[in-house]
Amino acid sequence: MRDFDEQAAEAARARQAQLTKPPGSLGRLEDLAVFMAGWQGTGRPRLDRAQALVFAGNHGVAAQGITPFPPEVTAAMVRNFDAGGAAINQLCRAAGADLSVIALDLDRPTADFTQGLAMTQDEVIEAMTKGAAAVDSKAQVLLLGEMGIGNSTTSAALAAAIFGGPAEDWVGQGTGAAADMLAAKIRVVAEGLARHQPVGTVDTLAAFGGREQAAICGAIRRARELRIPVLLDGFICTAAAAVLTRDDPEALAHCLIGHESAERGHRRLIAALNMAPVLSLDMRLGEGSGAAVALMVLRAALECHNGMATFAEAGIG
Incomplete structure (x- = not known):
């Protein structure tokens, strides 16, 4: 039985830390994005189907x-x-x-x-x-x-x-x-x-x-x-x-x-x-x-996770 991919989840957490928002400011939406990343096995999870x-x-x-x-x-x-x-x-x-x-x-x-x-x-x-x-x-x-x-x-x-x-x-x-x-x-x-x-x-x-x-x-x-x-x-x-x-x-x-x-x-x-x-x-x-x-709500979490700019991309900081 396949388990949660902690490496993918960590990649998602790292991306959340770089997005143009204060850390944790999207609350549970951030957790949902990390959850999906771990089970999909990718730091950029998707919901196409x-x-x-x-x-x-x-x-x-x-x-x-x-x-x-x-x-x-x-x-x-x-x-x-x-x-x-x-x-x-x-x-x-x-x-x-x-x-x-x-x-x-x-x-x-x-x-x-x-x-x-x-x-x-x-x-x-x-x-x-x-x-x-x-x-x-x-x-x-x-x-x-x-x-x-x-x-x-x-x-x-x-x-x-x-x-x-x-x-x-x-x-x-x-x-x-x-x-x-x-x-x-x-x-x-x-x-x-x-x-x-x-x-x-x-x-x-x-x-x-x-x-x-x-x-x-x-x-x-x-x-x-x-x-x-x-x-x-x-x-x-x-x-x-x-x-x-x-x-x-x-x-x-x-x-x-x-x-x-x-x-x-x-x-x-x-x-x-x-x-x-x-x-x-x-x-x-x-x-x-x-x-x-x-x-x-899950879709909203992934839209923010994948679509938001990072501080570097937005030229902030």
Whole structure:
């Protein structure tokens, strides 16, 4: 597995020190440029080709009354993505990312994890393989998102299984759960945690699901093999990615969290991963929307890094 190129990162830091600005005055934009340099293996990283992948799956646990929307909405939203009518379509167009939507056996939801395993290990590996296969080897950055009715509940269970704490620390409103429905989500996650105590990545995904989360894990692993930096979306996407740390604490070294979701639990998850989001805009849509907005900031960072004059070029100093 290829790692961060510290020599390229140092070349990027040296260039930042020569640009016509006070040192550190572009703040996080400078850090983003160095991050991209290290993963692209060049002191002058580029963003000519950005890929966005949205994986969609359905969840048997949705039958527990944890969401105001029926599972059929997942397929309806996939059709909306394909027709260009969703938020992610507009944001990818604005950010300059090529969007692909991969529906994963929507007519075959995962099993209810309060009753048993959500998936078999073979089903997990199949979904991870599909996620890996979707990655464009020529992309210079990969954006990841998801769609799946019930998957905020699944994600809360994943996060709690990995980092501990009671269900109520991780469960949020998702697509609009309130009062009794929110209590049902907490109950469902608590029951799942009591039933399952998985250890590794595949076992954890098998315990709770879902197929879209497993596909996200597969895509992240493949991107690491190709040394493609990854922009994660919000709570659901980050929870999926975090499962990989069960096998490798450094599995997300090539990843950035695009934004801090307003979904309860995401801030806790970000802190547990010791990562910093690029943005915080009170978004909680999913679909990869926060990652797409973060891509615009990443582009701004590289435009400054590559386009600004040095003091010598500007005849200053």
